[in-house]
Amino acid sequence: MTARDSTDDPVFRALADPTRRALLDALFERDGQSVQALCAQVPEMTRFGVMKHLAILEEANLVIAHRDGRSKLHFLNPVPIQQLADRWIGKYARPFTRALTGLQQQLEGDTSQETA
Amino acid sequence: MTARDSTDDPVFRALADPTRRALLDALFERDGQSVQALCAQVPEMTRFGVMKHLAILEEANLVIAHRDGRSKLHFLNPVPIQQLADRWIGKYARPFTRALTGLQQQLEGDTSQETA
DNA sequence: AGGATACGTGACCATATGGTCACATGTCAA
DNA sequence: TTGACATGTGACCATATGGTCACGTATCCT
Structure with missing residues (x-):
């Protein structure tokens, strides 16, 4: 439910491709690169693919x-990844927190785990 | 480069689908569910798709x-997401740290930004 | 102006992906 | 041991995706 109508679906999909992640890495190393410069870092693919x-x-x-x-400069925008980390990944990447909230729920008499 | 030969490519790909994220969410809500139980939470799809x-x-x-x-129980494993957060996402989700390293490079006279 | 440079567009193709189904296997319970 | 239940397998199909190419447009330099 929470994941399906999520607005960061395009972000997940964009990150699913290794070439795209490589491009992000390239921009992380040096921001503001042109198409050509980025092509040079993905030599196994033509300009069109890039x-x-x-x-x-x-x-x-x-x-x-x-x-x-006559060149187009590309800049990395970390905000979507930030948001992903905040409102999705953090939820799973904190079993510690999760254990705590689970414990807290039990202490407060929350019984949502039992429904169905 | 670092992203292309990465071993967490299957994780990225798995997370790219909203149905799959919904299934993870379902397991997050209640762990150890059977195929049937999970099917009930994705009603728009047949059992085979699930x-x-x-x-x-x-x-x-x-x-x-x-x-x-006669049933198969599924449990969420947060470790791959943890690793993703640690060794990939954290790199982008910390512009703060990045700004600091960039500043440090400048202070140390690092000129890698100028090459090409 | 005119050529070289850099990016953009649309068509196009091969394959990966998401999804369904008929059928088979294993398991419980009366 | 029979039947209902729960999952597994392989074939199959439609579409999305990744990738290339021919061609077009904008920009710079001389």
Whole structure:
């Protein structure tokens, strides 16, 4: 339920491809790269493939780009990943917290675990 | 580079589907559910579809399952998500840290930003 | 102006993916 | 031991996805 109508679905999907993650890594190393510069870092693929991946990253708002003269510069936007970490991954990546909330629920007499 | 030969690619791919995330959520709410119980929480899909998704989650090690009599019980395994958070997402979800390292590089006279 | 450079678009193809079904297997309980 | 129940398998199909290409447009430099 919470996961299906979530707005960060495009982010999850964008991150699912290793080439796209490689592009993010490249931008992490050096921000504001052009299409060409990014192509050079993914040599096993043509420019068109890279451009498609960049478009997907842009749609997921993971990359922000603007033209500068005849080249287009790409900048990494960490905000969606931040949000993912905050409102989804953190939920699973904190079994510690989870154990605590579970304990707290028991102490407070919460019986939601028993329904169905 | 770092992202492409990464071993948590199956985890990323598994998380890319909203149905799969919904299944994880369901297991988060109540652990150790059978296929049937999980099917009941994804009513828009047949049992076979759910089983396929569960298989993918198992392959990604996000779900651990074992048979119990004539039913198969599924348990959430948060470890892969933990690792994802630790060695990938945290890198982007800490612009604070990043700003600091960037500043440090500048202070140390690091010129890697200028190459190409 | 004119050529070289850099990016954009649409068509196109192969394959991966999501989903369903008929059928088979294993398990419990009367 | 029979039947109902719960899961497993393989084939199968439609579409989404990843990738390439021919061609077009915008920009810079001389």
